[in-house]
Amino acid sequence: MTSPRLAEPSLEALRTRLTGDVILPDDPAYDEARTIFNAMIDRRPAVIAQCETAADVSAAVLFAREQGLDVAVRGGGHSVAGLALNDGGLVVDLRRMHAVTVDPEARTARVGGGATMSHLDRATQQFALATTGGRVSTTGVGGFTLGGGSGWLERKFGLACDNLAAVDLVTADGREVHADEDENPELFWALHGGGGNFGVATAITLRLHPLPVLSFALLMFPAAKGNEVVRLYRDFMEAAPDEAGGGLLYITGPPEEFVPEHLVGTAVCAVLITCTGPEADVRRLARPLLAPGPEVEIIQETPYAELQCMLDDPPGMRNYWSAEYLRAFPDEAVRRFCDRAADMPVPTNSQHVLFPMGGAVARGDSSFPVPWRTAPWAVHPFGVWADPADDERARRWVRAVREDAQPWAIGRVYLNFIGDEGEERVMAGFGPENYRRLAKVKAEYDPENVFRRNHNIKPAV
Structure with missing residues (x-):
């Protein structure tokens, strides 16, 4: 698609109002500026506003409205649907707004709207503090948190949104608004899972927790042992303390020194146990899972920020993923999960994931619009591949995993x-009562649905 050409006087006015840069389709930096995590997405916005301040964001939003341009908001750019970009519209690019300020005494971090997990984790690690973050270091903190925020530390510290203390955002009419428990409390409630529907988050404040040490155990088994390992892992996690997190993943054996040659390039069943305690604790926790005889056994302490990088994918990969949250994971569900691993595109960077929930997640505030927090298990088919010829194969596999989990x-x-x-899936994600309440908040802060490139909540009429 060819991006529309805007009048030069209007563009010059935008440049004058912005501290940051205005990137247009004929600029040398344009293609790099519109590249996002999912290489399947190829969209050509008319304007990319690389904002450096909240005032820049306000100016960009108002310019888009004056010009009748669709608005997309880019933080980490990790949306699998490519919602950080549009065709022929304006992108509010927050990546330059990535500062993180830690208050170790108050145990809070003020995080810029364009910060990634790497920015946050490395800033808090200096003070032996942490909060629940995404499972890869390049995820944007803002979109992750406002969407709910599920990560390695959630069983101990709760979801990311459970640790949300305040949000500063720019609304559809260009206003700068603050939300916390006392100021704009209904908006603050909506931001605990309602995503980017209500404005552009220019900064969020998160509560932090002491994390002096983190340890993990990584165990790898041939895929043929998967059924035994998954059942053992299920029973292990259902009795595990809150300190234990992690997940079980079918992956392609990576070409690393610690992986036996016969497993490289083949499907392997991997167990990752994270522990908010020392190595001795994770060794004790992992003992029951050693019975099937893992061919890879790595147990050690590591900085949390390094763990967050463990599953980072290389840039330029194609992506398609989904999830189902489960009320139970009986033997028949285990069998289906393991059988479907045989259909996972291999060798690719795809992951067939089982996440344990529970702990602090299940005990969190049930009034927040994240009704999936009550599920004890999540199945997450995560398709990542390089060759466009695998597109349909990967999509079919993801859909089949979801279908298997329906009972x-x-x-x-x-x-x-x-x-x-689809819209029904979005409404189901929030739950009907939450959706109606969110729609009222949407009508107050974005009645014309300017911020609709997201899992969209339509304003209540």
Whole structure:
């Protein structure tokens, strides 16, 4: 698609109002500026506003409205549906707004709207503090948190949104608004899972927790042992303390020194146990899972920020993923999960994931619009590949995993884990009562649905 050409006087006015840069289709930096995580997405916005301040964001939003341009908001750019970009519209690019300020005494971090997990984790690690973050270092903190925020530390510290203390955002009419428990409390409630529907988050404040040490155990088994390992892992996690997190993943054996040659390039069943304690604790926790005889056994302490990089994918990969949250994971569900691993595109960077929930997640505030928090298990088919010839094969596999899980699915889903799956799926993600309440907040702060490139909540009439 060819991006529309805007009048030079209007563009010059925008440049004058912005501290940051205005990138147009004929600029040398344009293609790099519009590149996002999912290489399947190829969209050509008319304007990319690289904002450096909240005032820049306000100016960009107002310019888009004056010019009749669709608005997209880019933080980390990790949306699988490519919602950080549009065709022929304006992109509010927050990446230059990535400062993180830690208050170690108050145990809070003020995080710029364009910061990634790497920015946050490395800033808090200096003070032996942390909060629940995404499972890869390049995820944007803002979109992750406002969408609910599921990560390695959630069983101990709760979802990211459970740790949300305040949000500063620019609304559809260009206003700068603050929301916390006392100021704009209904908006603050909506931001605990309602995503980017209500404005552009220019900064968020998160509560932090002491994390002096983190340890993990990584165990790898041939895929043929998967059924035994998954059942053992299920029983282990259902009795595990809150300090234990992680997940079980079918992956392609990576070409690393620690992986036996016969497993490289083949499907392997991997167990990752994270522990908010020392190595001795994770060794004790992992003992029951050693019975099937893992061919890879790595147990050690590591900085949290390094763990967050462990599953980072290389840039330029194609992506398609989804999820189902389950009320139970009986033996028949295990069998289906393991059988479907045989259909996972291999060798690719795809992951066939089982996440344990529970702990602090299940005990969190039930009034927040994240009704999936009650599920004890989540199945997350995460398709990542390089060759366009694998596109349909990967999509079919993801859909088949979801179909297999339907007998145990609760019908609610963490929307950050899915792409564009239709309006009914969005409404189901929030739950009907939450959706109606969110729609009223949307009508107050964005009545014309300017911020609609997201898992969209339509304003209440």
